[in-house]
Amino acid sequence: MRPVILLCLLLAIGCDAAIDQFPANDVYALTLAHSRDVRTELAQRDVAEVIRSLFGTPESPVWPSEIFDGEAKSLVKSESLTAAAGPIFSDREGNNFGLFNKHCVACHGVSGSGAGPAAVFQNPYPRDFQAGVFKWKSTERSAKPTRDDLVGLLHRGVKGTGMPSFALVSEADVSALTDYLVYLSVRGEAERKLLAFAIDELGYDDSEDDSSEFLIEDADVHQIVGEIVESWLDASKRGVPVPKEVASNTDSIARGKDLFHGQIANCVGCHGPGGNGAAVTLDFDDWAKEYSSRIGLTPTNRDAMKPFRQAGALRPRQIKPRQLNQGVLRGAGDGKAIYRQISQGIAGTPMPSLTITKQESATGLTSDQVWDLVHYVQSLGSQPGDTLP
Ligand code: HEC
Numbered sequence: 490m491r492p493v494i495l496l497c498l499l500l501a502i503g504c505d506a507a508i509d510q511f512p513a514n515d516v517y518a519l520t521l522a523h524s525r526d527v528r529t530e531l532a533q534r535d536v537a538e539v540i541r542s543l544f545g546t547p548e549s550p551v552w553p554s555e556i557f558d559g560e561a562k563s564l565v566k567s568e569s570l571t572a573a574a575g576p577i578f579s580d581r582e583g584n585n586f587g588l589f590n591k592h593c594v595a596c597h598g599v600s601g602s603g604a605g606p607a608a609v610f611q612n613p614y615p616r617d618f619q620a621g622v623f624k625w626k627s628t629e630r631s632a633k634p635t636r637d638d639l640v641g642l643l644h645r646g647v648k649g650t651g652m653p654s655f656a657l658v659s660e661a662d663v664s665a666l667t668d669y670l671v672y673l674s675v676r677g678e679a680e681r682k683l684l685a686f687a688i689d690e691l692g693y694d695d696s697e698d699d700s701s702e703f704l705i706e707d708a709d710v711h712q713i714v715g716e717i718v719e720s721w722l723d724a725s726k727r728g729v730p731v732p733k734e735v736a737s738n739t740d741s742i743a744r745g746k747d748l749f750h751g752q753i754a755n756c757v758g759c760h761g762p763g764g765n766g767a768a769v770t771l772d773f774d775d776w777a778k779e780y781s782s783r784i785g786l787t788p789t790n791r792d793a794m795k796p797f798r799q800a801g802a803l804r805p806r807q808i809k810p811r812q813l814n815q816g817v818l819r820g821a822g823d824g825k826a827i828y829r830q831i832s833q834g835i836a837g838t839p840m841p842s843l844t845i846t847k848q849e850s851a852t853g854l855t856s857d858q859v860w861d862l863v864h865y866v867q868s869l870g871s872q873p874g875d876t877l878p
């Protein structure tokens with residue numbers, strides 16, 4: 490069967506299947522069980538109940554505004570959840586419903602785990618929103634994306650990956666989808682953090698086998714969920730300022746070329762000479778490392794990965810540094826976006842951040858030098874590589 494037809498088939502299955510509960514994050518639970526050498530069933534049972542009572546179900550999702558103060562109450566609008574969740578239909582006024590099922594679920598999955606039915610075919614895999622880490626944004630590496638970052642992302646898609654552009658979807662629907670993805674991310678991150686908290690702090694691991702004691706207190710739940718929501722509200726204050734651009738000319742490009750191949754930036758170590766992708770790197774992204782190398786397992790070892798695969802994890806796939814001479818950038822692709830990527834690195838991936846210094850030094854680069862690198866990267870993209878499709 491042609492992959493396209495198969496994908497459509499899977500999309501159709503993804504759309505029709507009504508699921509009454511969000512699937513639990515069994516992969517993360519297994520990661521905790523493995524790294525702490527503890528049982529997690531009881532903690533999972535109680536965390537599932539807390540999360541369900543706060544955030545509802547895929548058919549009727551809830552934003553728990555009563556536990557928040559101020560801006561957090563309206564970070565996600567309940568009308569958006571109504572429009573994005575549940576079955577796909579349009580009412581007489583032309584309002585669309587079931588938007589997430591229609592546009593996203595086949596790849597990102599019901600809970601936003603990134604392991605939807607069409608995920609296995611893709612490289613990179615669709616994002617797991619539950620870890621709360623995003624790559625293509627204007628904010629500091631450790632910060633959440635801004636709302637504008639997400640709306641821009643949905644408009645553009647991610648070039649060179651399975652993530653399509655939703656430029657033809659109405660502004661109102663994109664806004665609802667954006668709220669829904671924030672909702673899924675907050676919900677998923679809350680589930681993860683609560684599970685780790687229950688296991689590490691509440692003594693669930695040594696509970697009796699049949700213990701029915703419920704150990705999670707509201708105050709702890711509110712604190713954990715509150716901090717996650719705060720990180721989303723904070724994003725707009727954590728934008729990376731981009732200093733004035735130096736003139737883009739052949740001198741700047743030549744300086745950028747030296748820096749790219751030099752000791753301090755050492756871009757060549759990953760991206761290869763001239764960004765040709767010829768450097769040999771064997772690395773994985775943070776989403777895959779979490780259930781492999783970070784807990785002492787080899788990502789390429791099929792036996793070691795088997796229990797995680799059975800719990801729903803995707804097979805770890807190597808991440809390749811971008812072949813820059815092909816000119817296909819996945820982020821916003823303009824000078825400012827490349828400046829931010831070079832200075833902050835790319836969250837969730839091995840692409841590192843740089844130290845920005847006031848004066849030229851042996852330990853970091855000045856903002857002018859980062860601009861030189863930007864110009865060099867841009868010059869590479871305008872000379873198409875020989876393997877351009
Ligand atoms: C055909 C598969 C597919 C569909 C459909 C899809 N995505 Fe994606 N999405 C991806 C892939 C693949 C990535 C990872 C791209 C990367 O790592 O650069 C991704 C990444 C993302 C990201 C993370 C961007 C970042 O900065 O890290 C967000 C947010 C996202 N998708 C939202 C959505 C939403 C919302 C929808 C529905 C409107 C959707 N996606 C539909 C495949 C898909």
Ligand code: HEC
Pocket residue numbers: 624749754755756757758759760808809810811813817818819820821822827830831835838839840841843862866
């Ligand atoms: C440790 C390895 C490593 C080093 C060092 C590194 N990169 Fe990267 N870079 C990566 C990886 C991996 C990606 C792909 C990230 C992804 O798409 O998920 C990437 C992606 C990029 C991109 C693509 C961004 C986009 O929008 O698609 C640019 C541009 C880039 N790197 C430039 C640089 C420059 C300039 C340097 C030197 C200052 C550098 N990189 C150093 C690993 C590295």
